[in-house]
Amino acid sequence: MYLYHYGIKELPFTLTPNTNYFFGLPSHKEAIAVLLTALKTGEGFIKVTGEVGTGKTLICRKLLNELPQDFVTAYIPNPYLSPVELRRAVASELNVSLTDHSDQQEFTQRIQQRLIHIHQQNKGVVLIIDEAQALPMESIEALRLMTNLETESRKLLQVVLFGQPELDEKLALPELRQLKQRITFSYTLRMMDVDQVYQYVRHRMSVAGYQGAEIFNRQCCQKLFKASNGTPRIVNVLCHKSLMLAFGEGKQVVEPRHVTLAIRDTEAAELPASHTRLAVLFSCLVVAVLLAAYVHYQGWTL
Template sequence: TICRCLLEQIPTQVDTAFILNPKLTAAELLAAACDDLKISYPQGATIKVLTDCINAYLLEAHANDRRTVLIIDEAQNLSIEVLEQLRLLTNLETNQRKLLQIILLGQPELLVLLAKPELRQLSQRITARFHLNALNRDEISAYIKHRLVVAGAKGTFFTKPAIDRIYKISQGIPRIINLVCDRSLLGTYSEGELQVTPKIVAKAASEILGPETQASPNWRLIAIASIGSLVVLTGLLILMLTGESEAPIAQIQPTAQQETVATINQPMTAREDQFADATAYVAPAPQQSLEIAEPVRLQTFEETKPAPYGDQSSTNLTSLRLIRGHDIAGAALNDLLQLWGVDFTDPDSASCELAETIGLFCFSSIAGLNEMNDFDRPVVINLNNQWFTLIELDRGSASLKVDNTIHRVPVAELLDAWSGNFTLLWRAPPGYKAPISIGDRGPAVDWLVNRLQVINDRTGPTTPGYVFDGELEVQVKQFQLTTGLTPDGIAGVKTWIKINDADDIETPRLDGESL
């Protein structure tokens, strides 16, 4: 479903090769990519010939200002030989950027495969990892409601106890939720009832899943309940499946899992070229005049005293249907930049690429409200094909910024209109271009050493030219553990955001409470 959603949102300037069957040799995979991209090659071509053909195609596409993305499904079935060939494909580049972006979609076994020592070089090139987690109790309720609305249903068909039973049976796995709900609705109809009860759910589950009516708990043990994982190689333009970068944001959901820079620029809507790839190197953008304003201070929750969840009687909320957002993502991004004290003279031209020229990078992803709230940053979101900047969130309402106007809307309406895509800004360290790890050196490494010393109240050498070594990796892992991140020892977007938080760097916040 996610892959289909991504393909539907691919911008017109992006060409894709989609490999469904990964049980291929390296030569067969290259040939399949050539076939999808309509690249001519001689019969019986060797790996070198196929690679040369692909390289020539990519150079021509680059000259025509087109992007190329290779998507491989069921990637956990790829052989080590083929994965190594994919690593070599990521070497195809110009002085400005990578010519090919690669997305691997797979089951949790893909993470195990990439962890093999012989694939360490490949793993180090992965700039974004996203995991689809099992749904929690509240998300299941919203998920079922959404599916019913899409189907044209009106009213409440599932009682709260029934949803609790579905959660217990499915363990949050969407495929099982779909099957159980479908059979439960059929059972409710056949019994002449108007609402689904726990008893009907239990019977439906036994018919579908057999005597063992609970999803295997192993799902919760693997990759934090991942029901799938997505890995992006190189700086993917973030076709809003998520990421941060140069294509519209294609959104995907990152969790507190393996952390890396989001490189799939999630299309904030794949209809327009909104956000540039924030993780790949980009040539300097054309000079545009901008004004540096005083950072906007957002109210805190203590000041606003939000109403409890569901109590919206005195909050003066406005229906989302009555609010007009921006038609293009750039205008909403400009609203977001204003919160950082930056105001482009041409609001519609705001982009992640321009933001990078002043040290602000985009990070785009797909997540639930709680996870997005964990970033504690205002975000740009798409609601009903319009763009808004979300600046405040509580249990009953959300505040949306459009130009200089703030609208408070019910959270329930926001959830109904929101697919989970969001883009935030974060302040990058000096010289930052990509995640840093063992063996790296440069201004970003020096900055990392200095910040960790300050955070940990330590003193040590601050001489420029520090090499990212094993000792620094241990410090990074310790910091990641204390801040709720997966301790992979790689300083990527999520790690830098947490460092900025710990370092009290002045930053606009997403005023919100735990939902």
């Protein structure tokens, strides 16, 4: 909608994780460093946790892109699977054929043969599970049993778990203490501070192709930080709405009032207590401005 107006080639604040927009926040770089170090030393279980919207899936994809060629990867993005479904998903990722009636014993035999074959090629196998807090209890136990496959010197299968803080709560249950004891490396993602929000917004605009004067000044970014608590996903939502509002008024830069309107129109953003009564009124105003922007974009006349 506003690409031509700002002279950019693509939308800079989409919610789809895109490694081209990886900013390299200190927390993200530290997490990747921990993961690469742990995987190279052959550890069994590695865990990365973070609140919703902190960039776990982006780091997951970044890791998949940066793993050396001596690793074979299996990636499961939606792990709400029964033990049977989980085993079949892992087998599929590793190109292991199973019959329709394969039981755990047959799976174990075939997957072990495949892992040994990969090991003989001097390669390691990494199973990466995103949204791991969604794993059912029985499937977590099945996952633990998979990692029992090992040689005298190292594990044949390493597992990286990405999840929300609920994953820590689940792993704290007594019945999962065996798996928890196998997690040798873990990392918790941090939120952005106000300066990182400022640099993050500039970075995404630059990657999208913007070359003009500063669109989001520090006052705008201060508002973005307070409303988002430094959560990248919420910052993206607010920036996108702010750009649309500024575009709807024909402005070349985003003003603090545009950010304020975007905040009041976003449920996930934190409103100052004194402003909550005006939220509905401002939401209506935002809708009207965005509609005007769309009409302007289409070249229609009211």
